[in-house]
Amino acid sequence: MLIYADNAATTKMSRTAIDAMMPYMETYFGNPSSLHSVGQQAAEALQKARESVAADLGADPREITFTSGGSEADNQALVSAAMLGAKKGKKHLISTAFEHHAILHTLKKLALQGFEVTLLPVHENGIVTPEEVAAAIRPDTCLVSVMFANNEVGSIEPIAQIGQVCREKGVLFHTDAVQAAGHLHIDVKEQNIDMLSLSAHKFHGPKGVGVLYARRGIVLSNIIEGGAQERGKRAGTENIPGIVGMAAALHDACTHMTENAAHMTALRDKLIAGLLQIPHSAVNGDLEHRLPGNVNFCFEGIEGESLLLLLDQKGICASSGSACTSGSLEPSHVLLAIGRPAEVAHGSLRLSLCEWNTEAEIDYMLREIPGVVAYLRSMSPVWKDLVAGKKQFML
Amino acid sequence: MALYSEKVMDHFTHPRNVGEIENADGVGEVGNARCGDIMKIYLKIDNGVISDVKFNTFGCGSAIASSSMATEMIKGKPVSEALELSNKAVAEALDGLPAYKMHCSVLAEEAIKAAVKDYYDRNGIAYDHNLFPDCENCEGCQK
Numbered sequence: 001m002l003i004y005a006d007n008a009a010t011t012k013m014s015r016t017a018i019d020a021m022m023p024y025m026e027t028y029f030g031n032p033s034s035l036h037s038v039g040q041q042a043a044e045a046l047q048k049a050r051e052s053v054a055a056d057l058g059a060d061p062r063e064i065t066f067t068s069g070g071s072e073a074d075n076q077a078l079v080s081a082a083m084l085g086a087k088k089g090k091k092h093l094i095s096t097a098f099e100h101h102a103i104l105h106t107l108k109k110l111a112l113q114g115f116e117v118t119l120l121p122v123h124e125n126g127i128v129t130p131e132e133v134a135a136a137i138r139p140d141t142c143l144v145s146v147m148f149a150n151n152e153v154g155s156i157e158p159i160a161q162i163g164q165v166c167r168e169k170g171v172l173f174h175t176d177a178v179q180a181a182g183h184l185h186i187d188v189k190e191q192n193i194d195m196l197s198l199s200a201h202k203f204h205g206p207k208g209v210g211v212l213y214a215r216r217g218i219v220l221s222n223i224i225e226g227g228a229q230e231r232g233k234r235a236g237t238e239n240i241p242g243i244v245g246m247a248a249a250l251h252d253a254c255t256h257m258t259e260n261a262a263h264m265t266a267l268r269d270k271l272i273a274g275l276l277q278i279p280h281s282a283v284n285g286d287l288e289h290r291l292p293g294n295v296n297f298c299f300e301g302i303e304g305e306s307l308l309l310l311l312d313q314k315g316i317c318a319s320s321g322s323a324c325t326s327g328s329l330e331p332s333h334v335l336l337a338i339g340r341p342a343e344v345a346h347g348s349l350r351l352s353l354c355e356w357n358t359e360a361e362i363d364y365m366l367r368e369i370p371g372v373v374a375y376l377r378s379m380s381p382v383w384k385d386l387v388a389g390k391k392q393f394m395l
Numbered sequence: 396m397a398l399y400s401e402k403v404m405d406h407f408t409h410p411r412n413v414g415e416i417e418n419a420d421g422v423g424e425v426g427n428a429r430c431g432d433i434m435k436i437y438l439k440i441d442n443g444v445i446s447d448v449k450f451n452t453f454g455c456g457s458a459i460a461s462s463s464m465a466t467e468m469i470k471g472k473p474v475s476e477a478l479e480l481s482n483k484a485v486a487e488a489l490d491g492l493p494a495y496k497m498h499c500s501v502l503a504e505e506a507i508k509a510a511v512k513d514y515y516d517r518n519g520i521a522y523d524h525n526l527f528p529d530c531e532n533c534e535g536c537q538k
Binding site: 301302303304305306309310313322323324331341342343346379380381382383384 | 398404407408410413414415424428429430431432433434435450451452453454455456457458459496
């Protein structure tokens with residue numbers, strides 16, 4: 001049995017997306033900038049995809065810029081807002097401690113260029129409050145960027161309310177919606193979102209393509225200079241198959257969002273309830289305001305990478321926030337931000353589901369995971385010290 | 396390409412010498428749970444020869460594989476030879492480790508040294524302190 005439970009990392013492409021893309025590789029392969037008919041067929045596909053993506057986000061087609069993915073969109077959103085702010089002497093940016101590195105590293109770069117950054121705490125449940133955002137906004141604040149939902153612990157942020165606060169204070173609001181798009185209802189107007197990033201491969205679309213939505217009137221700064229594609233704001237021949245596939249996948253996901261979420265939520269809750277039976281384990285993230293497919297646990301006394309490798313041997317594909325999976329000595333900054341001690345954060349397991357996971361797969365995981373945890377604990381000196389009372393249990 | 400060599404996966408999925416030795420002659424524990432790995436080695440020593448060795452490890456796949464391989468390499472060997480086991484030899488015996496996992500083999504070397512040092516201390520055997528670098532100062536763990 002092969003169970004793919006790492007959908008927050010990436011998803012398998014849907015037949016819908018693949019079928020939508022194929023003609024743009026085989027038949028309508030033109031460059032949309034070409035004036036001949038082959039090029040104009042591609043230009044037409046690009047326009048249709050732009051309209052489709054805009055409609056699924058509640059945006060205007062002119063507000064959609066296609067990028068190479070979520071990271072590029074995040075970079076461009078932050079740099080654009082910073083440049084706009086700097087022109088008015090506003091050089092303060094607000095974000096949260098557990099954003100994706102595409103946000104955190106861009107903020108770090110801006111800080112080196114003289115911008116000031118405030119990272120808000122996200123509490124044990126992984127949720128930042130609109131009140132804290134309001135309190136952090138200063139006269140020189142040019143941007144608030146808060147992710148729509150967290151990629152590791154799945155907590156969903158009060159985006160519409162945060163957007164409301166920003167609008168009242170006249171500050172631009174960006175959200176990294178990479179984990180939310182196609183999974184949670186998004187309407188940029190009703191949710192007061194000025195800028196939004198998304199990535200196609202998180203909802204069964206292709207890799208290497210994403211979107212930056214920027215409300216009309218927000219002038220973007222280029223990250224990639226060159227030709228006049230994307231209204232001059234993102235150079236480079238458009239990835240037509242990718243863009244068409246993304247539009248198809250997003251529309252498919254939005255059309256079936258309610259039923260998919262219901263299916264995934266039921267599986268998620270069964271998995272959480274089952275794994276909680278493992279002693280000295282804890283769920284990470286909020287139980288109520290949570291992505292439908294996200295399950296994230298800490299198991300005390302074991303290390304995540306060895307857990308992942310053993311689960312892989314049993315056909316279960318998962319991920320972890322342990323240091324060893326990131327190639328550094330630091331465990332996940334997200335787990336540290338929600339207050340997990342490093343010792344415990346190393347023993348984390350993320351299972352992220354999609355609508356194609358089945359109840360039989362959940363049952364299989366619930367049969368296999370406790371045994372693997374127990375096996376690793378049986379050879380762990382940390383676990384032995386905990387059991388012997390030489391160390392205090394944290395979970 | 397796989398993350399680890401077949402040898403690493405073999406020693407990780409079928410680790411040799413897992414366990415504890417009651418009344419061990421030397422016990423060494425190195426690493427830090429904050430950094431994500433702790434290795435504990437138990438030695439049984441008869442007439443200066445390591446007659447049995449067991450380990451317990453909290454850590455990633457390569458940490459477990461390094462412990463397993465290192466215990467295999469010193470079992471039945473004189474203590475003096477065990478002290479000469481280098482992390483490079485452990486990594487080579489595993490057909491290599493990814494660069495950022497080399498510290499796992501360092502931990503294995505250090506754990507064995509710590510266990511031998513414990514044996515020397517318990518038995519009042521004189522030794523050169525320079526042979527036993529302080530785990531706290533090893534490059535593998537900068538916390």
